[in-house]
Structures are given as C-alpha cells and as structure tokens.
Amino acid sequence: MSNVYRWRSNPTILARLVNANDIQTWKSKQVILKPNEACAFIIDGRIGDIVSEKIVRNVGGGLGRYLGDMLGATATDRRMLFAMTGPADISIPFESNLPNGSKVQGFANLRVQIRDDDIPKLLNMFANSAPLLDRERLIKVLQHELNNRVIAPALSQCQSGEDLRKPDFQEQFEMRAEVEMRSTLSTLGFTFLKAFVATNSTDSEKIAQLRSELSAATQTEGAHAEALMERIAIRESATLRRIECEVNVAKAQAAGKVSVEMESELKELRKQEAQWEAELKRDQGRSEMKMKEASHKTEQAMALFEQVQAKKRARINQQHDHQNQRMDKQNDIQMKMMEMAAQNGALTPDVMQEFLKQQTAQKAVDGSGGDMPSSMGQQTNSPKVCPGCGNTVQAEWNACPNCGNSL
C-alpha cells in the first residue's frame, strides 16, 4: 500500500481543495509536488505556505496525527489547495450570428495559467461549489461572460464570413479577450496568456466549399476525361503504328520475295546475256579470223597483181625505150642521108616528099606498134565478173582479189 496521496486522478483536473482531516488512513500520507504542481496550505482559516517541487510529508492520516487530533495538539482545520501551474487550454463553444445574419459556430480557445502566488485565489472558485476544478467547470464559469463580452462584440465587427478568417479578427479577439476577461480570470486565480477563436464553416463558406468541390469534381472529371482521351489517343497511335509496322514488315517481306524472284530472273538474264556475249565474241573471232584470212589472200593476189603490173610497165618502158632508140637511130640515119643528099645535091622535092612519106610511114609503123597494145589493152581490160563472189574483176586477172578464186 503506497503512502503517496494523489490529489489528481484525471488530466482535466486543474485544482482541488482537500480537507486533510478527510484523509484517514493508518499510515501517514505524503504528496509529491512536481514542478508544474503547487500546494497552498490553509491552516485554521489562514493561508500558509505555497510549496512546489517538494515532497510534503505527513499531509494526513497516520496514527500520530490521529492521536494528535484526539489530544488537540494539531490544527483544527487543515486544508490543502492543490493546483496545476502549467498553462492550460480550455475550449469554450459558442454560437452566434454575424451582422448579416449568418450563423457562426465554433470554439474560443483560452490559454490560462495558475501561478503559484495566485493559488489562494482559487478559494473564490470553491467558495460556493464543489472543491474540484476541472476544465469543464471552468468552461461553464467562463462561457457566459466570454460569449457576451468577447465573442459577440468581436463578431459584430465582422461584415461577412470572410472576415472571420482574417488575421485582424484573431488579433482583435485576443486583445478583447485579454482586456475583458483579465479581471475575471485574475479574480479566480488565473493568468490570461493567449486566446484564439476557431469557427466552423459558415453557410456562405459551405456554399463556397460546395461550389469549389463541384468545380473540383468537374475539373477532376474533365482531367480524367482528358487523361482517358489522351490514353485512347496514345493507344490509337500505338495501334496504328503497330499496324503500320506490320504492313511495312509485310510489304518488306513481299518486296523481298519479289526482289528475290527478280534477282533470280535477272541472274538468268545476265547468264543468258553472258552466254550470248560469249557466242558473239566467238562468232566475231571467227569472222575476224575469216576476214583476216580473206584479206591475206587478197593481199597476196594484189601483190601478185602488182608484180605483174610492174613487169608489164617495165616491159612497156623497155619497148618504148627500144622504140625511141630505134627512132633516134632512124632519125640520125635520115639526117645523115638528108645531109648526104644535100651535099650531093640530090635533095630534091621528090626526094623530100619521098622522105616525108617514108618518115610518115615509119612513124605510122612506130605509132601503130606503140598504140596496138593500148587498143588491145582496152579490149583485154574490159571488166569481168568473178564466178566465186560476183565482184567485178579485170579481164587480164588470173585470180579474184576478193575471194581468191582463180579465174
């Protein structure tokens, strides 16, 4: 069994007035005061020490105190006023109206503190009520006054629900709360620290919120639709692209087959072309060889012909030379005979005439002898046709120069 007396059994309890005579236990009790707790002793109606951060021993109970009470050796009335000295937040609900008739609901938050020196003032709170102060009771005590002296005047200066959200409103509320509530709180033993108001959404704000939500929903739906459309477009483009790719692949495959066929055909054509070219070369070679052979024979014939012609020209020249020599000799002889005739006086016209006749006859003989071959040549040089190739050949030729056929 612990001998520690706990004055606070609930976190909402702010202060408690304890009658030490009510603590009746066999073992004396002690109380441990933490840094945020303090206790004021009221002994026989007088306010005594205020202690904190301390273990207060023998606050009540125990055999010794019982005996002391019996013998009248202790104080008659011993009370202990415990309090929490840390800041405490209390939220006071309110409901009021703005000047435009809008209903405003919310909470006014007050941050108050009980300081050590102010603990005895809590007796004012406990004068006509239960010796326990918790947040609910403090709210009940302050609510009416706060509503009428702070909240209603502060709201009366707001023209609309929007003004409730402005920082000026909070500042005005805090200052007004401090001004109006300080005296009351001070009387009850509290120090006012801070205040702010938290209002619920007003009707106009709810409408605005609904509009905003609807707009957001519409925009969301629009965004979804856009996203869906975009997704469909992407899928469509992907599908089209895939189809295009497949078509291209099919085309490429088909083109590949065609090209293969074309290539094989081309190869065949090239093969045939090469074959033809080879045959052509072969034939050309053959024809060239034939041409070469033919030209060789022609050249041989022409060479033989040239030899014959050269011999013929030499023979004719020889004949002409022989004839000229003979004529020169005859002319000399005739000159000498004329001179001899002249010298002898035998050069008469008859002799001259006879001489001229003989000369003319000699010339005729010489000339006929020279011209005969040409006239005969003209007759022998008349063109003939080669029976081998059909080309025209000279009559005196022994072989055809074109085909080499012997004539």
Next chain:
Amino acid sequence: MLGTPLDVLPYVRGIQMILSGYSGYTKGKRRDADKLIREEIVRAAGRTRSHISNIHDSAFKDGAIPIARAAKAACTEIDALVEDVDKSPTGMDHAFFSGSRSASNSDLKKLIKHDHDVIEMVTKSVNIANSAEHGFNSGLSPEEIIKLIRQCQQMTTSCRGFFGTRATILGGLRQKKKLKKE
C-alpha cells in the same frame, strides 16, 4: 561546499538589498538561494507584466491598436520568461545520485554574478515598463510609448537568454570531473 568567495561579496550585498534572505550558494542553501532568485525574477516579471497589461488594456479601449499590439508582444515575452524561470533546473540535493560534483569557487562566483546581473536586468525591465505606463498616462507620443514597450520586451528577452546560461553553469556542476590517471 565552500564559503562565499570574498570577491563576489559586493554582488551578494547587492542582491541582499532586494532579497534579504539571499546568502549566496553556501553549504546547504543552494536550492534556497536558487528558489529566492527565481521567485524574485517571477515577481519582477509579474510587475512588468502588470504595467504592460495596463497599457495594453487602455490602448485597446482607446483604439490605439499599434500600442496594444506592441504591449501584447511584450506580455507574451514576459510569460515566456516566467515559464522559463518556473521550469528551470535547480540541481539536486543528493550529489551521489545525481552525479553532481561539488561547486568550486569559480562556479560560485559565476552563479552569484549571474544572479546579480539577472536581478539587475529584470529590475531595469520593470523600470522601463513603469516609464512606459507613466508616459502613456502622461500623454507621451505613441511612437515613444511603443519604443519603451519594445525596450522592455528587448530587456525581457535579454533576461530570458541570460537566465538560460544559468542552466549551462548548473549543467557544469552536474558533470563529475574525471580523475586524472597517474
């Protein structure tokens, strides 16, 4: 625990002018001295807050919102100082369990000088707040009043920061000195 060092006796006397029960951090009185100092700071801060609160209320009712705003800021700072002082560490009675080492002369000097300076600072703050309220009631210009209120706030802030160094000094006492290995 050593006795009060002689060279800080003037500081002790100065504090005793305000706190008659103060006797420095002599043996067995460390927590009492600490408590006296803290209570004095809280009390002085309360006085400052009262002055500033009066200015705040009057300014708000008169519609002088800038003055009320400055006063509210000063009040918030004072509340923070009170909370700091109220919840500051003290040190333990039982050094064996807490791990505290004995306070040296240097520690005592630091603490006593610190206490003196904090008391002086918080007293200045009270004086400035008093001057501000006096000026407000005697028709001083709003700019001057705001200036005084902000001076008071600044002094409170300094006091708060200066008091914070106390934790450093006391923290030093919580560290046991390591034994030198020979």
